[in-house]
Each structure stands twice: as structure tokens, then as C-alpha cells.
Amino acid sequence: MSETNSARVLLIDDEVAFTSNLAMILSVRGYEATAVHDGESAVRAVEEGDYDVAILDLMMPGIDGIETLRQIKRKKPLLEVIMLTGHGSVDTGVEGMHLGAFDYAMKPIDIGDLLEKIADAYQRKLLQEQRNGNP
């Protein structure tokens, strides 16, 4: 459990209030949360830091969510990404899944559900790392 809760989460959303609230919620639960507010900063953050799970809003100014996802995944393939959107476009979701996103959910997502998804994603990441570490 302590392992799970030490996950480092990157929050990517142009809604500052959303990220700051979510960061508070996560840190209360033992996560280490960092917030960025556009695609470029997200890519930079992924380059510089080490994260386990990213929460990615698909609708952002500048480079959009899908493009951000693509770049992040290129840099850190093992980083698990949970896509969030206020828009119910299946196509974007499908595309994101293709690019290797862990899951896709619609805003406003229930906090409990989101926490579960983050936990699952982190589990998966740990599993992948284990597999890569001991082939």
C-alpha cells in the first residue's frame, strides 16, 4: 500500500483550479502530484522528472491532448496516461487508446473512480517495470 501511495502523478490540464484541487486530494492520499497547464510544459516535465501516472486533459490550448500524449509516450513509454475530456468524442478516445493510453474517462469524473483508475494505472506500471527488469 505504501508503494502504491508513493506514486508520482503528473496532472496536465489548462484548468488551474482543477489541477490544484486534484493535487491536494492526491497528496492527502500519499501521492506526489505535480501540475502543469499546457502540453509543452507537460512534455518538458516528463523529460525532466520521473512520473508514474499522468492525468491528461484532451482539450487544451497549444498542442492538444492527443499530440501531448504522443510525445509523452515517445519519451516515456512506461508512463501510464489516463485521458480526461469534457467532450464525448469516441474517436479521440479510440485514438488515444491506440497511442497507448491506459484509460479514457469523461469529466466530471467521480473522484473515487479517478483514484481507482490511478491506482490501477500505477499497478500496471509497476508490473511492466518488473517484467522489463526481469525478462
Next chain:
Amino acid sequence: MEPQPESIERPAEASGPAGGRNYSRLYLRFILLTLICAIVPLSLLGWAAFDHYSDFSYDQMADYFQRRAEANRRIVELFLKERTAEISLVGYGHSLEDLKNRDKLEYIFRLMDQEGSYFTDLGVIDDRGKHMAYIGPYDLMANDYSVTFWFKELMKRGPEVYVSDMFMGYRKTPHFIMAILRREGDLKWILRATIQNEFLSSLVENIKIGDTGEVFLLNYLGVFQTNPRTGGKLMTNSDLPIERFTEESGILAWQPEGGGGQDRPPKQFIAYAWLKEPHWMLVVKQDYAEAFMEVNKANQSAFLLFNLSLLVMLTVSGVIAGYMIRIIQKRDKEADSLSEQLIHTSKMASVGELAAGVAHEINNPLAIILTANQVIRDLAQLTATLDQVFKERLLQLLSQIDSMVQRCNHITHNLLRFARRTKAPTQLVDLNESLKEVMDLTEKRAKTNGVEFSAAFRPDLPKVLASPAELQQVFVNLINNAIAAHGGKANGSIRINTRLAEKPERIEIEVADSGVGIAADQIGRVFDPFFTTKPVGKGTGLGLSISYSIMKQLGGDIKVQSEVGKGSTFTLLFPLTSTNHEKNNISGRDDV
């Protein structure tokens, strides 16, 4: 957003009741146009024919009249010639001695009489105008003829026979004389014979031409030499315009003087021919109207025919125009309903976009509210110093906020669902299932058309990401066409197969019918919009073209094979790209 209602309003108006268009004016214009096209040449032709025919028939009639006059003149001339020949034979064949002898004269008179009793009497008159001998019914021996016009005329003349005009003379009946002046040495005497008016009259008066036609003789002064049927009496002046009778023979139309309006005497058509001797003319006369009755009748029937043709044209152009208007109306209606559909679709699309936009804009703040709520809840939990009652109340209110956010969430999701429906939402479709549904829907129709379905589905086909409604439309189109292809042909069958092809990897759906097939020259056009083999009004010709565009949008294709008389096979090809089938797991989540 402002121009939106405008752009919707205008076509809606046009697509309203078809009466909104002025079809009756179009109808009238059609009729007018066809009538002008038909009447102008007809009238020209009619006028030309009428004009030509009128001239022609006038010439014919004139010629006929003139020849009639000339023929009658010949008869009169012949009669007179025979009589003058007799007189000159007697006059030159006998001496005064013989003729003075009453018995001898009587004998000669009898001989002449044998030819026909044309002569009333025969007399020999000396140069003082006294009868030397006379055979005849009248007592004329004492008369002095030296004062008569004919005696004076004869005395001036040469040896030829003199023929007088009609006159009354001593005997007070109309007659004319033939006489010759004879000279024997110093002796001058006259042989004179009388011909009663009746003989001459009988030659012309009995000739009847129609109801108003007549033939009569006039002398050069225009005095009747025979009794005309109308316009005068024997030996009276006729009112004919003899100053116009200048030719040897001719014709003219003449409007008699007198009367006015209704009483005006009818116009006359006259042919005349001058005799050589005496100076008479033969006249053939008829009411102009009667003479040209036949011509007029022909003209009348031509006129009737013309009017009849007009009537026929009017009817025909009316019928044709009506037919065309109906076609146009139908086309308009079809176009209207098509544009109505388009308008509806685009309207729904824009409403859908609006809804999606609103939902998205609201979803973001809702998400923030949810997180903020959670932060407060966390803070409340973590703050140990909080009053217990206050904390409970706070948590209660926080969950109320949560549930209200969920309520909003429902609304936005419904909005999004609606928005997605307006643009044919795609989802993973089990093609077998979808086909089965359509077959159930159409089976009854097929049965009533004597067509049986048979199906061979490959089980466990990968699902395809598509709009179920659109796929249904494609299937319904193909199956309906297949049923229609049998055209009531008994024992028809429609085979529907699904299969999974390997290379390239794709799903194939085959709809094969045993119908009439498609001709080779038409097979290339079956997917063209508005191409249809169905009777006018039965098919829009859009079914297959819509199916085609739906399949193309899916990245698929639609193919057709056909043999006339054996049937057609339509094949739908669904490509199996990873997009379509791999990630079935997302389908549930996005709809929430």
C-alpha cells in the same frame, strides 16, 4: 447565430405547400407557347391556301361564265344565221316577178315553214314602203313602211341581210324582222320576214342557272331582246352597266343601284358576249353569292376545319401542359422533400454542435466543483478541532453538492448523447445481428412478393465500428432492391451470406437475388444518384448512391455483379482496420 433562423426559414417557405409556386401561370404560359407555335404556321398555311384557292376558284368561275355566255351566243348566232340564210336564199333565188305572185310567195313560205315555223309572215315591199305581196296572219297590206326605222336603215344598206331589234310595229306584239334589199335594174324591193319573239326567247329564257341565274339578250343600247327573269321586261331598258361591256366577251361583277342596307339588291356576276349581227349581246347573270356558293362552302368548311384544328390544338396543348405541370410539380415536391431533409439534417447537426459545446463547457467547471468538494471533505476529515455537529452538517452539504453535480452531469451527458445521435453516432456493430434485424423487418414483404430468404452467416464476426442506423439503411436498401428485382416473378430467392476474408482482411456481406438482373450498359450507373430502373415516381434513385457513400465513409466498398435474367449480387466490403474492432473495451465507458 443570428443568420441561422434566416437560412432555415427561407427554404422552409419554399418547401411549403406546392401551391405556393404559381403553377397556373406556368400552365397558361405553356399553353400559350404551344399554341403560338402551332397557330402561327397553321394560320399562315391556311391564309395562303385560302388566298390561292379564292383566286383560283374565282378564275374558274369567271372562265366558266364566259364560256357559257360564248356558247349561248353561238346558239343564238346559229339560229339567226340559219334564218338569214333562208331569207337570202329566197331573196336571191327568186325574181320580183315570182315573189309578187301571192300564190308563188305562199308556196315559198310553205317551203320555208317546213324547216320549222320560225317565220310568222313573209312580205315583199316596194321602194315606197308598200306591200306588194304578203303571206301571214295579219292584215298589213295597207301599211306604209316608208317611215319605219328598218325601212330607212335598209334603204341605206348593201345587199346583206338586215336583222332588226325587237319592236312592236303595226301588229303590236314584240317581234323582229329579217329583210334584204334587192335591186333588179332600177327596181328596188325588200323581202321581209318576221320572227316572233318567242323563238328567240326560247333559245335563252329556258336556260336555268341555279336559282338566280339567267340568260338574256340585250341590244347595244341595253334594251332587253328577250324577257329576263328579273330586273325588267322585254323591250325595256335594262340597268346593266353596258358601258362596261367593252370586250368582245368578258365578265364582271356588278352591284346594282338602289335600295340601302337590307333592301340593297344582291351583287351580280355577269358574263357577256357580243353578237356579230345584229348588234346584240348575250348576257349570263347570276347572284354573286350563288355563283360563288360552292367556293364559299369550301371556304366555310376550311374555316370550320381551321377552327376544329384550333380546338384540337387547344385541347392537346392543355393536356400536354397539364402533364408537364404535373411532372414539374412532382419534381419540385421531390426536390422540396430532399432539401427539407437536408435542412433538417443540417439543423440537427448545428443543434448537436451547440449541445456538445454547452456540455463540454459545463463539464469542466463541474469537474472542478467535484474536486473542490473533495478537497473540503478531506480538510474537514483532517481537522480534528472541528465541532462534531458542524462537521456532520458540512459533510452532509458536501454530498448534496456532489449529488447536484451528478445531476448536472446527467444533463450534460444527455445533451452529448443527443449531439452524437444527430451525427449518426458510431458504435461497434455486430453485422450478423444487424442483418438479422433487417431481414426480420423485410421478410414479410419478401414473402408477399413470393421471395424466400436464405442466410449463411459466419459466426463470431469481429464487430465493426459504424453507425447502426446507417448500416441498417444500407441493408434495407439492398434487400428491398433485391425483392423489387423479382418484379413479382414467382419462386424468387435472396441469399444473404456473411464471411471473413483473409487477404485483405475484411468482412464481406453478399446479397444475391434471383431477379431480372441488370443490363450490361446500366450496371456502371447503378450507384449514380437519381439512376433508377423503377417506374417514374416509384424510386428516387438515391438508395444505392446513399448506400455507396455510407460504405465509402466507412472505408469500405460496395460491388455489384449481375447477369440479365439470372439475378444480381451486391457485395459489401468492410475493411478490418484496427480502429474497427480491436478495442472493444472503450465502448461501454464513453456512454456512461
